[in-house]
Amino acid sequence: MTHSLTRREALAAGFGAVLLPATLSAQPAQRPSELKIGITTFLSGPASVFGVPSRKAAEMLIEEINQKGGIGGIPVRPLFVDEAPGTDHLVGEFRRLVQSEGVQVMFAAISSGSCLACTPLSGELRKVTVLWDCGTQRIFEEGQQPFAFRTQGYGTPEVLAPLLYLLRHKPDFRTMAVINQDYAWGRDSWEIWKTAMDALKPGVRVVAEMFPRFGSSDFSTEITRLLALRPDVIYSTHWGGELVTIVRQAAERRLFERSLFVLPVAEASMQLLGRTMPAGHIIGTRGDHWNNHPKPRDPAALQRFVDGYRAKFNEYPIYPCHHMAQALSALQAAYAKAIEAKGGGWPSDQELANAFRGLTFPTPTSTITLREDGQGLEDQVVGLSSHSERFPFAVPDQMILYPAAQVSTPAGQKSVDWLKTLQPAMVQQVGQPLSAA
Amino acid sequence: MAGWFEENGLLLGLALLDGLASAGLIFLVAVGLNLVFGVLRIINVAHGSLYAIGAYAAASLGMFLAARGLPDWAALPALLAAAVLVGILLGPPIERLLLRRIYLQEQVVQLLVTFALFMILEDVQKLVWGVQPVHHDTALKLLGTVDVPFGADVIPFTAYQLFLLPGIAVLTLVGLAWFLRRTLMGRIIVAVTSDREAASAMGIDAARVFLLTFSFGAGLAALGGALSSPTAALVPGIGAQTIVLSFAVVATAGLGQIEGAALTSLMMGLGRSIAVYFEPELEVVVPYIIMVAVLLVRPQGLFGVTETRRV
Numbered sequence: 001m002t003h004s005l006t007r008r009e010a011l012a013a014g015f016g017a018v019l020l021p022a023t024l025s026a027q028p029a030q031r032p033s034e035l036k037i038g039i040t041t042f043l044s045g046p047a048s049v050f051g052v053p054s055r056k057a058a059e060m061l062i063e064e065i066n067q068k069g070g071i072g073g074i075p076v077r078p079l080f081v082d083e084a085p086g087t088d089h090l091v092g093e094f095r096r097l098v099q100s101e102g103v104q105v106m107f108a109a110i111s112s113g114s115c116l117a118c119t120p121l122s123g124e125l126r127k128v129t130v131l132w133d134c135g136t137q138r139i140f141e142e143g144q145q146p147f148a149f150r151t152q153g154y155g156t157p158e159v160l161a162p163l164l165y166l167l168r169h170k171p172d173f174r175t176m177a178v179i180n181q182d183y184a185w186g187r188d189s190w191e192i193w194k195t196a197m198d199a200l201k202p203g204v205r206v207v208a209e210m211f212p213r214f215g216s217s218d219f220s221t222e223i224t225r226l227l228a229l230r231p232d233v234i235y236s237t238h239w240g241g242e243l244v245t246i247v248r249q250a251a252e253r254r255l256f257e258r259s260l261f262v263l264p265v266a267e268a269s270m271q272l273l274g275r276t277m278p279a280g281h282i283i284g285t286r287g288d289h290w291n292n293h294p295k296p297r298d299p300a301a302l303q304r305f306v307d308g309y310r311a312k313f314n315e316y317p318i319y320p321c322h323h324m325a326q327a328l329s330a331l332q333a334a335y336a337k338a339i340e341a342k343g344g345g346w347p348s349d350q351e352l353a354n355a356f357r358g359l360t361f362p363t364p365t366s367t368i369t370l371r372e373d374g375q376g377l378e379d380q381v382v383g384l385s386s387h388s389e390r391f392p393f394a395v396p397d398q399m400i401l402y403p404a405a406q407v408s409t410p411a412g413q414k415s416v417d418w419l420k421t422l423q424p425a426m427v428q429q430v431g432q433p434l435s436a437a
Numbered sequence: 438m439a440g441w442f443e444e445n446g447l448l449l450g451l452a453l454l455d456g457l458a459s460a461g462l463i464f465l466v467a468v469g470l471n472l473v474f475g476v477l478r479i480i481n482v483a484h485g486s487l488y489a490i491g492a493y494a495a496a497s498l499g500m501f502l503a504a505r506g507l508p509d510w511a512a513l514p515a516l517l518a519a520a521v522l523v524g525i526l527l528g529p530p531i532e533r534l535l536l537r538r539i540y541l542q543e544q545v546v547q548l549l550v551t552f553a554l555f556m557i558l559e560d561v562q563k564l565v566w567g568v569q570p571v572h573h574d575t576a577l578k579l580l581g582t583v584d585v586p587f588g589a590d591v592i593p594f595t596a597y598q599l600f601l602l603p604g605i606a607v608l609t610l611v612g613l614a615w616f617l618r619r620t621l622m623g624r625i626i627v628a629v630t631s632d633r634e635a636a637s638a639m640g641i642d643a644a645r646v647f648l649l650t651f652s653f654g655a656g657l658a659a660l661g662g663a664l665s666s667p668t669a670a671l672v673p674g675i676g677a678q679t680i681v682l683s684f685a686v687v688a689t690a691g692l693g694q695i696e697g698a699a700l701t702s703l704m705m706g707l708g709r710s711i712a713v714y715f716e717p718e719l720e721v722v723v724p725y726i727i728m729v730a731v732l733l734v735r736p737q738g739l740f741g742v743t744e745t746r747r748v
Contacts, residue, residue, distance in 0.1 A: 211718070216678075
């Protein structure tokens with residue numbers, strides 16, 4: 001038997017669909033039996049080199065949280081979703097987790113495309129969404145996000161800090177080349193670099209702009225061209241297996257002897273490269289969380305996290321693991337703040353979002369504050385690749401810490417506009433050399 | 438024009454050297470796909486997975502031999518051994534258990550089944566080798582580098598990519614052409630390719646030919662992967678990227694054409710490397726521009742023959 005809706009019923013259903021999330025969110029929150037977190041990450045495809053370690057970190061840390069009684073006395077349960085099938089699939093999964101599974105908080109995502117797709121949903125469904133790893137500057141520069149908060153830095157400071165380091169380390173370079181992946185991050189990170197470089201050191205000649213296909217497994221031709229061009233500096237924001245391939249092929253063909261490499265996302269590939277990564281090139285980690293950070297805020301906490309991860313998974317944690325730890329630290333701090341504000345009661349979605357705004361939370365290496373727009377201020381630490389007895393792979397030496405507030409676009413401004421206003425004096429004014437404690 | 442060559446002749450020379458190595462790898466994978474289609478008339482989407490598994494197997498075997506203290510030169514035969522192992526271990530079960538059941542099915546069913554196999558094998562790779570990049574480059578380092586003169590400068594190339602990859606591709610092409618035209622088994626394969634029913638009526642065991650051909654094709658895919666492993670970091674997803682380019686080669690060459698696959702691989706390899714030097718934005722699309730250009734003029738492919746539809 002079928003029943004067709006009358007116009008009035010259809011209208012009622014439509015209004016219901018629009019108003020229900022807001023109405024539910026306004027209800028007094030009841031303390032749940034478990035705190036479900038929906039976590040989107042790459043569990044397949046090339047970016048699973050970030051996604052799987054971050055899932056391992058999440059599972060390890062949530063186990064530790066639960067052993068200590070959970071968050072606000074509630075045990076935490078993660079529900080993981082694979083980002084690899086694409087944004088259409090991810091948006092459906094986001095809705096399912098919020099509307100069917102009843103997750104209290106969403107963690108999204110590694111890919112900037114995933115974050116751009118999920119962030120509008122956080123507002124529509126009025127569900128707190130922690131942007132735990134993606135780097136696109138567009139999220140908070142193109143609109144207000146009432147329920148989304150990023151618990152780490154983002155593309156602009158992550159590219160600007162290595163550029164400032166280069167300008168201090170090798171100020172006389174005249175030519176450069178770029179080899180980035182042909183997708184949003186590769187193009188955006190070049191635009192950020194080029195805009196800032198034109199402001200801080202005008203007149204540098206870009207001799208090659210190469211954007212090989214995302215997922216390429218051979219860069220021989222690009223390397224031959226770079227060998228022939230001999231640029232002073234080669235900039236690349238490649239990551240994962242592609243960065244490993246570039247470094248190996250370039251090292252074998254002595255390209256590192258001809259040009260200085262700047263690799264802002266290098267940290268996650270250093271273990272895989274072992275001693276193959278040549279010394280003396282500029283490397284970054286999308287933050288300050290190097291496993292050999294010489295002056296961490298809490299050395300014992302950093303050591304505990306690194307040792308715990310190594311003992312469990314037989315590898316060092318890479319930056320997405322640290323970003324996951326930051327997101328969970330922020331979540332604990334936000335719930336503590338919201339519960340306290342409510343006199344011990346369980347916060348609603350709106351109350352939790354209120355707690356996130358302006359939140360300050362600890363990480364093993366520093367303290368991160370979420371700005372009023374929701375963007376986290378995470379310091380950047382950049383250094384020169386070096387080898388020692390302590391690690392079987394390259395770690396940074398001669399590190400410089402760039403305070404987040406000085407290398408991040410001020411709230412309310414757009415990155416490209418702000419970068420154009422930078423003055424060359426900034427190179428010497430910003431950044432504090434880090435020496436061992 | 439002469440002025441352009443005078444100015445860019447040296448760069449063009451470098452691009453040609455790069456293109457040869459790239460063409461060699463493309464050919465090894467595409468020729469296996471083409472051979473399988475020519476005989477079995479199945480477009481095997483899982484061919485890319487066999488490439489990936491060949492690469493992973495070669496890296497694992499190389500690491501195993503190194504851990505056992507075997508000399509470095511053992512890394513070179515290990516590449517071939519890994520490809521043979523994959524062909525023998527995976528080819529027969531896939532053909533017997535899966536493909537044999539769908540030879541008479543619609544092409545869309547065949548595509549779906551091999552696509553499902555591709556997805557399963559992708560997960561198998563992750564289960565066995567994990568998601569972190571795997572690499573073993575002893576074979577690459579073993580052969581060292583060769584300094585190619587470039588004006589007053591020199592450009593270091595790896596001997597592995599300059600000589601070994603194009604050399605193996607040429608050997609494969611010549612060997613395959615000789616095998617198909619000069620040996621009894623090769624002629625049987627050609628007979629089954631031309632007319633399976635007539636060949637069966639004359640006493641040829643077509644099922645056995647299918648089994649051997651598929652296993653050989655799987656071995657060629659694995660060989661392509663194994664030879665790429667010393668130069669590349671292996672990550673989940675490499676099979677998918679390979680299969681797309683292989684399809685472009687097969688469609689451009691003409692289905693079932695060995696020499697066509699060689700020429701097309703050369704065109705695409707050279708086209709991509711020349712693009713990197715002179716118009717990098719086009720590098721990704723060059724193979725497909727070549728494919729579209731060829732198919733517009735010759736819908737059956739460069740070397741394909743128009744067949745009368747049997748009813």
